[in-house]
Amino acid sequence: MFEPFLRRLDRFPNMGRDERQALLAALPPPTPSPPGHEIIRQFTEPRHSTLLLEGRVGRIVTLERGAQQITAIQVPGDFVDLHAFVLGRLDHSVVALGPVQTSAVAHEDLRRITDRYPHLTRCLWHLTLVDAAIHRQGLTVLGRREAPSRLAHLLCELYTRLHDVGLARDGTFALELNQVQVADALGLSAVHLNRSVQALRRRDLIRWDRAGTVEILNWDELATLAEFDPTYLQLTYSDGDRR
Amino acid sequence: MFEPFLRRLDRFPNMGRDERQALLAALPPPTPSPPGHEIIRQFTEPRHSTLLLEGRVGRIVTLERGAQQITAIQVPGDFVDLHAFVLGRLDHSVVALGPVQTSAVAHEDLRRITDRYPHLTRCLWHLTLVDAAIHRQGLTVLGRREAPSRLAHLLCELYTRLHDVGLARDGTFALELNQVQVADALGLSAVHLNRSVQALRRRDLIRWDRAGTVEILNWDELATLAEFDPTYLQLTYSDGDRR
DNA sequence: CGAATTCTTGACTAGGTTCAACTCCGGTGG
DNA sequence: CCACCGGAGTTGAACCTAGTCAAGAATTCG
Numbered sequence: 001m002f003e004p005f006l007r008r009l010d011r012f013p014n015m016g017r018d019e020r021q022a023l024l025a026a027l028p029p030p031t032p033s034p035p036g037h038e039i040i041r042q043f044t045e046p047r048h049s050t051l052l053l054e055g056r057v058g059r060i061v062t063l064e065r066g067a068q069q070i071t072a073i074q075v076p077g078d079f080v081d082l083h084a085f086v087l088g089r090l091d092h093s094v095v096a097l098g099p100v101q102t103s104a105v106a107h108e109d110l111r112r113i114t115d116r117y118p119h120l121t122r123c124l125w126h127l128t129l130v131d132a133a134i135h136r137q138g139l140t141v142l143g144r145r146e147a148p149s150r151l152a153h154l155l156c157e158l159y160t161r162l163h164d165v166g167l168a169r170d171g172t173f174a175l176e177l178n179q180v181q182v183a184d185a186l187g188l189s190a191v192h193l194n195r196s197v198q199a200l201r202r203r204d205l206i207r208w209d210r211a212g213t214v215e216i217l218n219w220d221e222l223a224t225l226a227e228f229d230p231t232y233l234q235l236t237y238s239d240g241d242r243r
Numbered sequence: 244m245f246e247p248f249l250r251r252l253d254r255f256p257n258m259g260r261d262e263r264q265a266l267l268a269a270l271p272p273p274t275p276s277p278p279g280h281e282i283i284r285q286f287t288e289p290r291h292s293t294l295l296l297e298g299r300v301g302r303i304v305t306l307e308r309g310a311q312q313i314t315a316i317q318v319p320g321d322f323v324d325l326h327a328f329v330l331g332r333l334d335h336s337v338v339a340l341g342p343v344q345t346s347a348v349a350h351e352d353l354r355r356i357t358d359r360y361p362h363l364t365r366c367l368w369h370l371t372l373v374d375a376a377i378h379r380q381g382l383t384v385l386g387r388r389e390a391p392s393r394l395a396h397l398l399c400e401l402y403t404r405l406h407d408v409g410l411a412r413d414g415t416f417a418l419e420l421n422q423v424q425v426a427d428a429l430g431l432s433a434v435h436l437n438r439s440v441q442a443l444r445r446r447d448l449i450r451w452d453r454a455g456t457v458e459i460l461n462w463d464e465l466a467t468l469a470e471f472d473p474t475y476l477q478l479t480y481s482d483g484d485r486r
Numbered sequence: 487c488g489a490a491t492t493c494t495t496g497a498c499t500a501g502g503t504t505c506a507a508c509t510c511c512g513g514t515g516g
Numbered sequence: 517c518c519a520c521c522g523g524a525g526t527t528g529a530a531c532c533t534a535g536t537c538a539a540g541a542a543t544t545c546g
Contacts, residue, residue: 043474061383063470069383083372086365091376091475115361122329122357125368129326132371133334135378140304140312142385143430146501178524187386189503194526210511210525227306231286232334389533421492432535437494453493453543487546494541502533509526516519 001030001053001101004077004165011235012123019113019120026109027051030101039102040081040094048104050080055100056176058185059092070185071138072131073097073158073177077165083128085110098176126234133232142187145227147196150186152226155206159216160230171216175208244273244296244344247320247408254478255366262356262363269352270294273344282345283324283337291347293323298343299419301428302335313428314381315374316340316401316420320408326371328353341419369477376475385430388470390439393429395469398449402459403473414459418451 002024009020030053033039039057040046050057052074059072059080071092074080084090085107114121134157141153158175162168175182183193200206205222207215216222245267252263273296276282282300283289293300295317302315302323314335317323327333328350357364377400384396401418405411418425426436443449448465450458459465 059379061379063383063387067387069386071379071382083375086368087372087376087477089474089477092379114365118358118361118364121361121364121368125329125364125371128368128375129330129371132326132375132378133330135375135382136302136304136314136335139314139378139381139385139430140306142382143312144306144310180524187382190524191504191526192502195502198526231332234330234332423492433492434494434536435534438534441494489544489546491544492542495539497538498536500533500535502531504531505529507527510524512521512523514519514521516517 002027002103004075004167005051005053007165008077008127009123012126014119015123016117016119019117022113022117023120026105026113027103028105030054030103033096033100033102035096035098037096037100038093039096039100040084040090042091042093043089045089046081046084047107049082049085049107049110050094051103051105052076052078052080053101053103056097057100057102058095058097058181060095060184061092068184069187070181072134073185075158075161075165076167078131079124079127082124083131086128097181130234133234137232147186147188147192148199149225149227150188151182151193151196151200152205152222153228154182154186155214155216156219156223156226156228157230157233159214160233160235164233164235171219173214175212175214177212245270245346247318247410248294248296250408251320251370252366255369257362258366259360259362262360265356265360266363269348269356270346271348273297273346276339276343276345278339278341280339280343281336282339282343283327283333285334285336286332288332289324289327290350292325292328292350292353293337294346294348295319295321295323296344296346299340300343300345301338301340301424303338303427304335311427312430313424315377316428318401318404318408319410321374322367322370325367326374329371340424373477376477380475390429390431390435391442392468392470393431394425394436394439394443395448395465396471397425397429398457398459399462399466399469399471399473400476402457403476403478407476407478414462416457418455418457420455 009015039050054076057074057080058070060068060070062068080094081090141150159168159173162173167173179193180190183190186193197208205218207217252258282293297319300317300323301313303311303313305311323337324333384393402411402416405416410416422436423433426433429436440451448461450460
């Protein structure tokens with residue numbers, strides 16, 4: 001169940017045995033949470049950082065009038081609130097978007113480890129900065145693209161990220177999100193998102209069945225529509241140790 | 244000219260004399276750049292990280308058809324590309340939005356300093372995570388707010404950030420951005436942004452003269468319209484210090 | 487004083503929201 | 517076994533926000 005995280009960790013060059021071991025030793029056994037469970041509540045100061053092992057969680061900001069924005073969708077292998085370790089108070093809540101499994105690392109352990117291993121600290125820092133890069137990409141998606149393109153971008157990104165941790169292949173993956181959740185991530189109404197889904201179906205770019213399995217039928221065309229360029233995901237890792 | 248950065252640095256509790264000194268020693272003298280100058284080009288791997296001393300710079304993503312999105316507006320005291328130190332390749336370019344002064348720290352120096360001072364490393368990490376928090380806030384602004392509210396949010400945020408580094412007071416600040424730039428940051432057309440500016444003027448919420456001086460006439464109403472809550476900026480203000 | 491930016495205005499169009507109803511499907515209990 | 521229920525997805529129509537195009541005013545700069 002820790003597979004995805006290990007894969008991600010081992011991508012970093014020069015990852016020492018001892019630092020890797022120190023980090024893994026701080027991970028407690030998996031804890032399940034039901035759909036909708038609020039793993040971290042907005043404005044609190046968590047004492048743990050949560051590693052996602054299975055399922056999807058979202059960082060959610062709730063507005064007046066009940067509208068909400070999902071500012072990030074996390075997949076297995078992601079630290080969903082590592083930034084809270086450094087920042088303290090969280091400006092959003094973290095919610096299970098379906099059934100999930102997580103492992104919560106105590107901040108005091110992280111402090112001990114990062115005091116000892118500067119290189120590992122930069123790796124963790126790196127992970128939080130990839131999140132930031134995803135946010136920036138999201139800003140251009142929300143700011144400058146229309147609905148079908150936004151959806152295409154999300155699907156390309158999720159496929160790439162899931163593939164990276166071994167949870168997608170042959171253009172197919174389990175989305176594990178419903179249309180309302182996707183709409184909330186893309187800043188669209190559920191109705192309009194649905195119409196965008198159908199637009200992509202009609203153009204034979206994707207399949208998306210009721211069970212939530214998505215298949216990308218024509219990657220090139222979908223990526224073109226999305227103007228998707230995976231550079232920002234930093235899948236070829238360097239870690240600040242360039243000399 | 245280093246004032247804003249010093250102010251920000253000294254906000255961190257437990258900042259040691261030696262670590263503070265080590266960081267300041269790595270800052271070269273100011274370099275001027277003209278408006279529009281591309282400080283970092285997209286997809287390159289910079290060997291320096293740039294501290295902004297005067298003016299405004301933007302992180303800009305250019306799309307096909309010439310549209311562009313400004314994913315971040317940086318003010319004096321901000322490290323505009325500290326993330327590049329950890330990430331390596333940049334997924335956007337960094338452009339002077341007006342005349343600016345900067346100081347570029349060599350990555351090798353940063354590496355030396357962060358190897359030595361774990362606490363300082365967390366402070367720098369912190370700075371990059373506040374950027375990320377601003378991005379998340381931007382996502383909800385672009386995703387779920389309409390134009391006048393977006394503009395109101397940007398003005399509240401910029402005022403708060405500039406005030407934090409001593410560059411705004413009495414509700415007044417130098418925006419140093421033109422309407423096209425603001426529109427590119429908010430995901431709006433220049434025409435529609437202009438209409439939003441006029442809407443806020445008509446409601447007596449702001450003044451915004453041709454020289455680029457903005458005055459917030461009614462903070463409470465503007466902040467309400469924007470649903471602005473400064474928590475995400477990670478500043479701790481004593482009450483009444485905000486205006 | 488003329489040229490170039492920046493801002494402003496009007497008219498029209500396109501994309502997206504809202505509301506309400508309806509379908510599809512899986513689960514549950516009589 | 518089937519009727520019912522609820523959640524998720526789908527459809528249509530009216531409305532509205534924002535984009536586009538194009539032209540004109542205001543300001544700055546050479």
